[in-house]
Amino acid sequence: MTDIRDEVRAGFAETFGYEPIGLWSAPGRVNLIGEHTDYNEGFVLPFAINRRTILALGLRSDRMLRIASSFADELVELDLSELSTDNLHGWSAYPLGVAWALGEHGADLGAVPGFDIFIDSDVPVGAGLSSSAAIESAVALALNDVWQLGFDRRTLARVGQLAENKAVGAPTGIMDQSASLLGKTDSAVFLDCRTLESEVIDLGFAAAGLELLIIDTGVSHSHATGGYADRRASCELGAKLLGVTSLREVTIDDLPRAREVLDEVTFRRVRHIVTENQRVLDTVRTLREQGPRAIGDLLDASHRSMRDDFEISVPELDLAVETATMNGALGARMTGGGFGGAAIALVPTDAVSRLQVAIDGAFAEHGFGQPDTFVVNAAKGASRD
Template sequence: MSDIRDDARRGFAETFGHEASGVWSAPGRVNLIGEHTDYNLGFVLPLAINRRTVVALGLREDRVLRVASAFADEVAEIPLAQLVPGELEGWAAYPLGVAWALSQHGADLAAVPGVDLFIDSDVPVGAGLSSSAAIESAVALALNDVWRLGLDRRTLARVGQLAENEAVGAPTGIMDQSASLLGETDAAVFLDCRTLDSQVVDLGLEAAGLAILIIDTGVSHSHATGGYGARRASCEKGAQMLGVESLRDLTVDDLERARTLLDDETFRRVRHVVTENQRVLDTVRTLREQGPEAIGELLDASHASMRDDFEISVPELDLAVETAGANGALGARMTGGGFGGAAIALAPTHAISRLQVAIDGAFAEHGFGQPEMFVVTASHGAVRE
């Protein structure tokens, strides 16, 4: 982390010509289980990871917001009074959208000082590790501090979600921001996306001799494009046809009735969400009663459901999951919104090297690009560094 913090400070000074007054960071996240359940007001079990986005910030004398980053050449500049969600474009829509979203939660943009922001990150982009929520959460925490807004972390999670929905145009739920802001070391965040109640669930991976391997397929995805939105529309259609407010209101026992009322595609979309909610509850219970060694089958079942019922996997993700399972992983699944990105494998620490060699070999054999693989640990949430 010290490298990225130093890089952000240096980047800030080189870009804006003065020293930053503070540095904030927020982690990316891996979703252990509970995919596409969040916007259906269901249950999720993400964990913050030890890959972070860093924001260096300096106050300005005027009411202008300037944003720069290590991953883009241009500096985005806009008067605070002109922040309008539909007008924001490109990567800068994430941090600028957060400033606008804070105005919807009480920040008076006519009264707060302008800021310069410089962003750096080691959260991979497009891998399903929520690089976007890491930006939103770090910026939200930083602006909340320097603008003295006094908003709590659950509210800041809603700020980040609003920025992503309205400024970026991605119809995502609140899971990613909640994990980034509420995460704790060696623990996952069990989140009820209807009530926003959250509980910290101990993972106990190190004590069990287990590790989580991320397999980034290199197949990039974008939530702002069609597949994600189409799945969300299917879920809303299914809920409407079944007479419920959201798919959260259904249980596995309701699936037989659903099968008779819905067309095949909508039924399968609904079945994924309903069974995935149950798998999250089962995973939390299993972690508490039996420990992490016992959750592998639930991870495998989650992947099969996303592959077959929700149809959001790709051949590279399927190959990663199958190869992991055949080479010592207790369980594996794609993670994130789908259509590319990363898979996770839960495996004994001593088996990680064997897994990596096997997956590299399988990808080469199938003519796929070499995946990037790294172990993550469950980390603490957003902080002022």
């Protein structure tokens, strides 16, 4: 982190010609279990990871907003008076969308100064580790501080979600921003996406001699494109045909009736959400009662459901999960929105290196590009650094 903080400060000074007033950061996240349940008002169990987006910020004496980063050549400039979703494009829609969304949540954007922001990150993009929410959460926390808005972190999570939905155009739920803002070291965030009530759950991986291995397939995905939106539309259709406001209201006992009411594809989409919600509850209970070594079967079942019922996996993800389970992982599943990205594997510490070699070999044998595999730890949420 020291190196990247120094790089952010230097990048800010080089771009804008003066020193920033402060640095803020926010982590990416891994979803341990609970995929696509968030926008269905269900349950999720993500945790913040030790990969972060860091920004340096300076306040201006005028109303100009300027955004730059280490990963884009352009310097984006926009006057606060012109801040609207119609004027936000490309990567800058994430940070500038947050400024717009703060106004939608009640901030008086006519009474605040402009800013300069420089951003850097070591959260992999397109891997399903929520690099977008890391940007949104860092910007939301920074602007909440320097504009003295007084919003709490749950409100800032809603701000980030609104920015992603309306400024970026990705129909995501609130899980990613909640994990990035509410995360705690060595813990997961058990989030009820209907009430937004959250509880910190001890993971206990290190004490149990376990690591969580990320297998980034290198197959990039985007929530703003069709597959994610199609799945969300299927869930909304299923809820409508079942006469409920969201699939949160559907239980496993309701699935026989759902099979009669719904077409085959919509039924399978609904079945994934209903069973995944139950798997989240079962995982939380198992962590409390038996510890992390007992959750492997739930991770495996989650992947099968996403592969077969929700149909959001790809061959690279299936190979990663299959190879992991055959080479010592207690459980494995794809994580994130699907159609690419990463898988996770819960692995005994002494088996990590062997598993990494096996995955590299399997991908090479199938003619896939070499994946990036690395261990992550549950880390703190967004902060001023």
